[in-house]
Amino acid sequence: MRRGYHFKNSIALVFLVVLFCCILVSIVSMFKVPDIVIGNNMNLLKASGNDNLIGTFGNMMIDMLPEDLAFTVFLPSETAFERDLRLNKSTSLVGGKMSDTYAVISRVLGFSTVPRALDSAMVPAGKEVSYDSLSGLELFVSKDVGGVLVVNGVRLERVDIRRGKLVVHVIDGVIMDAEFKQSVQPDFDEDE
Structure with a gap:
């Protein structure tokens, strides 16, 4: 052979x-x-145990964005939603108030979302960079002396949480323009 x-x-x-x-x-x-897929509406932030970091209103806000496009969201903490916007899980998510809550959250989404991925490492120390949000509000991002990110004067609590191409940073406040801020301020006549 x-x-x-x-x-x-x-x-x-x-x-x-x-x-x-x-x-x-x-x-x-x-x-x-x-990757593990959990249900239709569950997202990676919920699946990874970060639900406590971003809360109910934060998840509602993030679910409004497509996962396959690059966005950066400066997401208010659950405390900031309650303190600055008077949104409470027990009262804002029931009955007729649900549509009002979605309207407020979608408006905040426009103010606090940048149409690009922005990790904390991309912000140079000692310099302020600006980006236009989806609604056209200019966001000024910098690092303070301790290296903590600050956006429009509000310090970030958590940074670089990922969900697909989305980058989420949790802030201790709500980014909004002056007109919207005036519309959500408490009426002082109610207390008297």
Whole structure:
């Protein structure tokens, strides 16, 4: 029998190379752990245990954005939603108030979202950079002396939370323009 007879046939050689590559790709792909998908509306922030970091209103706000586009959201903390916007889980998410709550949250989303991914490492120390939000409000982002990010004078509590291409930074306040701020300020006549 002639040595190397099977490999002289070019079709057999190509077949063996393709077969070897397919087996190699199959083996390598088995080592890649797939992402866990939890339900239709569950997102990675909820699945990763960060639900307490961003809260109910934060999740509502983030769910309004597509996951496959790059955005940066300066998300108010749950405390900031209650303190600055008077949104409370027990009263703002019931009955007719639900549509008002969505309107407020979507308005805040426009003020505090930048149409690009912005990690905390991308902000140079000692310099202020500006970005236009979705609503056109100019956001000024800098790092303070301690290296903490600050946006429009509000310090960030948590940075670089990821969900797909979204970058979420939790802030201790609400970014809004003067007109919207005036509309959500408490009526002082109610207390008297």
